[in-house]
Amino acid sequence: MIINFLTKIGRGFFVGNKQKFGFVKREKIEIPALDKIDLYIHIPFCKNxxxxxxxNRIAYTKELIKPYLKATLNEIDLYYQKLGKIEISSIYVGGGTPTNLIDELNIxxxxxxxxxxxxxDICVETSPADLNEDVIKxxxxxxxDLISIGVQSFDDKYLKILGRKYDAKKAEEAVKLALSADFKSVNIDLMFVLPNQNGKNILADLDKAIELKVNQITTYPLFTFPYTSVGQHLKLNKIRMPNxxxxxxxxxEIYNHCIRNGYQQVSVWGFKKGEIPRYSSVTRDTYIGIGAGACSRLPDMFYFNTFSVKDYINSALSQKLPVALTMEITPQLEKYYWLYWRFYDAAIKKEGLKKIFGRRDFKIKLLFSILKIMGLCKETKDEIILTERGSFYIHLLQNYFILTYINKVWTIAxxxxxxxxxxx
Ligand SMILES: C[S@@+](CC[C@H](N)C(=O)[O-])C[C@H]1O[C@@H](n2cnc3c(N)ncnc32)[C@H](O)[C@@H]1O
Known part of the structure; x- marks a missing residue:
C-alpha cells in the first residue's frame, strides 16, 4: 500500500503525467533509423x-533446438531488413544457459x-556444470571475449540448497579452466543471504574467488519470485526480499572484503580487479533483444518478445517480429531510465548528468543534495560516486520498485x- 502510494507520488514528481505506465499490444513496431545498437540474445534452455x-527458461528439449536456432536467425534477419548493416557495439548472450547451444551460438x-x-565485446553466461575443455575451446x-559463470557458492551445502547439480570441486575446476583460457574477463556470480548463510560463509566464498584470481565477482541477494517453484511452495503472493x-x-562485509583485496566497485553488486573490461549484463542504454522473452529498448520505446518458446518460434518462422507488448517512453522517463542505471553503476559522470538533465534541473539538484546530506553519495571532480551505504540503500529502494513491476509483468508473460x- 505505502509502496504503491509512494510510487505514484514519485512518478508524478519526477516523470510527469504524460508517461503511461503499462504495456499494450501494437500492430506494427516502427524501428527508427539507428547508427549502432547493442544486442541481447536469449537462450532459454537449461539442463537443470x-x-x-x-x-524465462525451459527444460532442454532436443527437438526445439533446431527450430529455435532458425527462429533467432529469422529474427536477426527481420532487424537487418529494417536497420541495414549497422554497427553492433556489444553482444550479450544470457539465459537460461547459453552454452547448452554452443554450436548454434557459433552459427x-x-x-x-x-x-x-x-x-x-561478446559476453556469454554459463554454468559450472556446463563448462569443459571442449566448450571453452x-x-x-x-x-x-568475456564469460560469466553462475557459480553461486563454493560450498556444497549451499549448492545443494539452491538445487545446483554440481559440487564445489567442479565449480572450482570450471573457474580454473575458464581463467586459463585467456578471455578478456571471467566473472563469477555468487549468491548471498541464502538460508542459514552467515557472514563467514560468504567471506569464505569470496576468499575462494580471490584465491582463484577471478577477474570480476558479482554478488546477488536471493530474491524469491512467487511464480518460481520455491515461491509456489512457500505460497508467496508477492516477491520476497531477503531479511x-x-x-x-x-x-x-562483501563490499569491504572486495575493496580490501584490490577489487574496485563497478556496479552495486560487481567488483573487478585490474584493467579489464567490465562485465555487465544490464546497463546498456539502447539494445535489441533476440529470443523468447527478450526485451528491447529503443530511444522512445520498450518492448518484449513473447515468453512462450513455441509461440516465439512460430512467429519468427512466419517472418513476424515476435513482440508481445510495448510501452512508449516519454523523453522525461528516458532521462530517469538513464539515471536508474547510473545508480546501478554506482557512479555518475557529472558531464553525463549535465548532458541529460541540463545544468539547472532543480529536481536533480534537490535529489543529489539530499543524497549527499544523508551520506549516500560523494563528489569527485568528474563524478558522483555512491558510498557503500548509498550503494546498499539506493539499490534497496530500486529493488522495491522495480522488482514489483518485473514480478507483475513476468508472472503474466x-x-x-x-x-x-x-x-x-
Ligand atoms: C540468468 S542467470 C544465469 C544462470 C546460469 N544459467 C547458471 O546456471 O548459472 C544470472 C544470475 O542471476 C542470479 N540469480 C538467479 N536467480 C536469482 C534469484 N532468485 N535471486 C537473485 N539472483 C538470482 C544468479 O547468480 C545467476 O548466476
Missing part, C-alpha cells in the same frame, strides 16, 4: 531447472558478423503468450 530462478554469431559490423573459437538487516550486514495489456 533451478527452483529459485525467475528468468548465430557468424550470421551477425555477416550482416552487421560488430565493434564491441568453442567459446574461444567463436570469438567470445534487510542480514542483507545489510552481509553487503557491508509466463502464463499468457500474447497478453492483451499489462498495467504497472
Amino acid at each position: 531447472m533451478c527452483p529459485y530462478c525467475p528468468y 548465430i554469431l557468424n550470421s551477425l558478423r555477416e550482416n552487421f559490423f560488430i565493434s564491441g 568453442k567459446l574461444k573459437n567463436t570469438g567470445v 534487510v538487516f542480514k542483507r545489510r550486514k552481509m553487503y557491508r 509466463k502464463k499468457e503468450a500474447w497478453p492483451e495489456k499489462i498495467e504497472i
Whole structure:
C-alpha cells in the first residue's frame, strides 16, 4: 500500500503525467533509423531447472533446438531488413544457459558478423556444470571475449540448497579452466543471504574467488519470485526480499572484503580487479533483444518478445517480429531510465548528468543534495560516486520498485503468450 502510494507520488514528481505506465499490444513496431545498437540474445534452455530462478527458461528439449536456432536467425534477419548493416557495439548472450547451444551460438554469431559490423565485446553466461575443455575451446573459437559463470557458492551445502547439480570441486575446476583460457574477463556470480548463510560463509566464498584470481565477482541477494517453484511452495503472493538487516550486514562485509583485496566497485553488486573490461549484463542504454522473452529498448520505446518458446518460434518462422507488448517512453522517463542505471553503476559522470538533465534541473539538484546530506553519495571532480551505504540503500529502494513491476509483468508473460495489456 505505502509502496504503491509512494510510487505514484514519485512518478508524478519526477516523470510527469504524460508517461503511461503499462504495456499494450501494437500492430506494427516502427524501428527508427539507428547508427549502432547493442544486442541481447536469449537462450532459454537449461539442463537443470533451478527452483529459485525467475528468468524465462525451459527444460532442454532436443527437438526445439533446431527450430529455435532458425527462429533467432529469422529474427536477426527481420532487424537487418529494417536497420541495414549497422554497427553492433556489444553482444550479450544470457539465459537460461547459453552454452547448452554452443554450436548454434557459433552459427548465430557468424550470421551477425555477416550482416552487421560488430565493434564491441561478446559476453556469454554459463554454468559450472556446463563448462569443459571442449566448450571453452568453442567459446574461444567463436570469438567470445568475456564469460560469466553462475557459480553461486563454493560450498556444497549451499549448492545443494539452491538445487545446483554440481559440487564445489567442479565449480572450482570450471573457474580454473575458464581463467586459463585467456578471455578478456571471467566473472563469477555468487549468491548471498541464502538460508542459514552467515557472514563467514560468504567471506569464505569470496576468499575462494580471490584465491582463484577471478577477474570480476558479482554478488546477488536471493530474491524469491512467487511464480518460481520455491515461491509456489512457500505460497508467496508477492516477491520476497531477503531479511534487510542480514542483507545489510552481509553487503557491508562483501563490499569491504572486495575493496580490501584490490577489487574496485563497478556496479552495486560487481567488483573487478585490474584493467579489464567490465562485465555487465544490464546497463546498456539502447539494445535489441533476440529470443523468447527478450526485451528491447529503443530511444522512445520498450518492448518484449513473447515468453512462450513455441509461440516465439512460430512467429519468427512466419517472418513476424515476435513482440508481445510495448510501452512508449516519454523523453522525461528516458532521462530517469538513464539515471536508474547510473545508480546501478554506482557512479555518475557529472558531464553525463549535465548532458541529460541540463545544468539547472532543480529536481536533480534537490535529489543529489539530499543524497549527499544523508551520506549516500560523494563528489569527485568528474563524478558522483555512491558510498557503500548509498550503494546498499539506493539499490534497496530500486529493488522495491522495480522488482514489483518485473514480478507483475513476468508472472503474466509466463502464463499468457500474447497478453492483451499489462498495467504497472
Ligand atoms: C540468468 S542467470 C544465469 C544462470 C546460469 N544459467 C547458471 O546456471 O548459472 C544470472 C544470475 O542471476 C542470479 N540469480 C538467479 N536467480 C536469482 C534469484 N532468485 N535471486 C537473485 N539472483 C538470482 C544468479 O547468480 C545467476 O548466476
